[in-house]
Amino acid sequence: MVKALVAGAGVAGLTTAIALRARGVEVEVFEAAPAWRTSGGGLGIACNATKVLAALGIDLRSAGLGRVCDRFTLHTARGRPMRELPIASISAELGSPVVNVRRADLIALLRDRAGDTPVHYGSEVVGYERGRDGVSITRADGRTVTGDLLIGADGIRSAVRARVAGPEPVTEHGYVCWIATVAFEHSALPPGGAAHYWGRGRRFGLIDIGGGHVYWWGTKNVPAGRAHRGADTKREVLRCYAGWASEVREVISRTAEADIVSVPAQDRPFSDRWGDGPVTLVGDAAHPMLTSLSQGAGAAIEDGYSLAYHLAHATGVVAGLRGYERARRERTRWLVTASRRLSRTEQLEHPIAVCLRDLVIRYAPASAVRRQNIAPMRFHLPIEPEPPATSPRADKEAIR
Numbered sequence: 001m002v003k004a005l006v007a008g009a010g011v012a013g014l015t016t017a018i019a020l021r022a023r024g025v026e027v028e029v030f031e032a033a034p035a036w037r038t039s040g041g042g043l044g045i046a047c048n049a050t051k052v053l054a055a056l057g058i059d060l061r062s063a064g065l066g067r068v069c070d071r072f073t074l075h076t077a078r079g080r081p082m083r084e085l086p087i088a089s090i091s092a093e094l095g096s097p098v099v100n101v102r103r104a105d106l107i108a109l110l111r112d113r114a115g116d117t118p119v120h121y122g123s124e125v126v127g128y129e130r131g132r133d134g135v136s137i138t139r140a141d142g143r144t145v146t147g148d149l150l151i152g153a154d155g156i157r158s159a160v161r162a163r164v165a166g167p168e169p170v171t172e173h174g175y176v177c178w179i180a181t182v183a184f185e186h187s188a189l190p191p192g193g194a195a196h197y198w199g200r201g202r203r204f205g206l207i208d209i210g211g212g213h214v215y216w217w218g219t220k221n222v223p224a225g226r227a228h229r230g231a232d233t234k235r236e237v238l239r240c241y242a243g244w245a246s247e248v249r250e251v252i253s254r255t256a257e258a259d260i261v262s263v264p265a266q267d268r269p270f271s272d273r274w275g276d277g278p279v280t281l282v283g284d285a286a287h288p289m290l291t292s293l294s295q296g297a298g299a300a301i302e303d304g305y306s307l308a309y310h311l312a313h314a315t316g317v318v319a320g321l322r323g324y325e326r327a328r329r330e331r332t333r334w335l336v337t338a339s340r341r342l343s344r345t346e347q348l349e350h351p352i353a354v355c356l357r358d359l360v361i362r363y364a365p366a367s368a369v370r371r372q373n374i375a376p377m378r379f380h381l382p383i384e385p386e387p388p389a390t391s392p393r394a395d396k397e398a399i400r
């Protein structure tokens with residue numbers, strides 16, 4: 001049986017493990033963190049990703065996770081509605097929902113669905129060596145493990161990517177993002193609702209994740225270097241949204257300071273090089289993107305499915321990995337680029353530019369708004385040849 005080593009047990013690593021196991025591949029996962037994460041913010045799992053999860057037998061709704069999003073409104077900073085986005089009709093057209101979840105709940109569910117797949121916590125992967133029979137990884141404690149292939153699912157600062165594509169600094173985009181989840185209900189946020197508030201160089205999102213809880217995030221343009229400072233006090237965050245809609249100020253007030261996490265806005269220039277023989281990359285390790293399209297985790301979920309598909313239908317492991325990379329390149333390049341483009345518009349600061357932007361939001365034709373919102377959420381599952389393969393025809397001799 002072919003054995004895959006996976007570095008990283010985030011959304012990408014765990015989804016990949018589930019998809020590979022479903023195709024009969026043996027999998028072992030190595031995660032640097034000492035235990036799985038129980039903190040952090042939320043995630044919007046868009047129609048494309050819920051469709052892939054469903055193909056893997058995972059239905060977030062029947063698992064009792066999160067809340068289906070059927071109302072999405074853009075507001076001014078003070079809370080005046082500017083535009084309703086057609087999220088319910090887009091979900092209906094695409095045949096799968098957008099589900100907003102607490103990130104830790106999604107990770108716990110994926111870990112559960114990975115079944116008896118070994119996941120070694122406190123196991124940082126620091127390097128790999130290609131050999132005649134595959135690849136061996138070295139962990140931080142010096143121990144090595146050998147497999148037929150290695151999948152770098154180790155996030156934006158991926159050690160596997162650094163080895164595959166060479167070290168390269170991340171790109172800073174000059175703003176910080178605060179995130180938190182908290183118990184909160186407010187008449188301005190209907191059940192299943194997502195509300196975004198757009199100001200000058202700052203934005204805020206308030207999202208129902210079910211069970212009387214919300215996920216909120218706020219962004220603020222900051223001078224270079226400031227986005228890394230990390231520990232902003234709750235008072236600073238509140239000051240940033242003084243004068244904004246009451247629900248924005250209330251939800252921040254209701255959140256414990258220790259629960260507010262600050263993340264710098266970063267991505268990387270898109271790289272075509274994801275692979276090195278029996279080694280490939282998935283998720284943020286391959287194509288980190290800004291959060292504007294809410295598609296980083298969605299693309300990671302697509303990657304995992306696509307990788308397992310290509311491995312199952314290729315003549316060898318290496319051919320399967322290159323096939324996966326070719327299949328994913330165009331879509332993920334587009335997502336990285338489109339996220340950057342949208343982010344620039346969202347974080348505009350000059351009053352005239354902001355005024356023009358808000359006019360476009362208010363008066364753009366409904367058809368254009370729909371087209372723009374549906375585009376990132378369209379994803380076609382690869383078609384299974386008949387009869388469907390149940391295990392990879394990966395030929396170990398083909399590994400070079």
Ligand SMILES: Cc1cc2nc3c(=O)[nH]c(=O)nc-3n(C[C@H](O)[C@H](O)[C@H](O)COP(=O)(O)OP(=O)(O)OC[C@H]3O[C@@H](n4cnc5c(N)ncnc54)[C@H](O)[C@@H]3O)c2cc1C
Nearest residue numbers: 008010011012032044125154155283284294295296297298
């Ligand atoms: C503020 C914010 C909001 C977002 N909102 C959304 C959203 O609404 N929808 C959406 O789809 N996406 C969203 N994203 C993007 C999404 O979070 C990421 O794209 C997604 O988490 C990528 O998953 P990943 O598994 O590739 O990487 P990660 O989540 O970073 O996981 C990588 C894992 O690898 C581990 N690791 C790191 N180095 C090593 C190593 N050397 N060895 C072993 N393990 C290692 C890490 O500990 C981690 O567990 C958001 C991102 C941010 C920052």
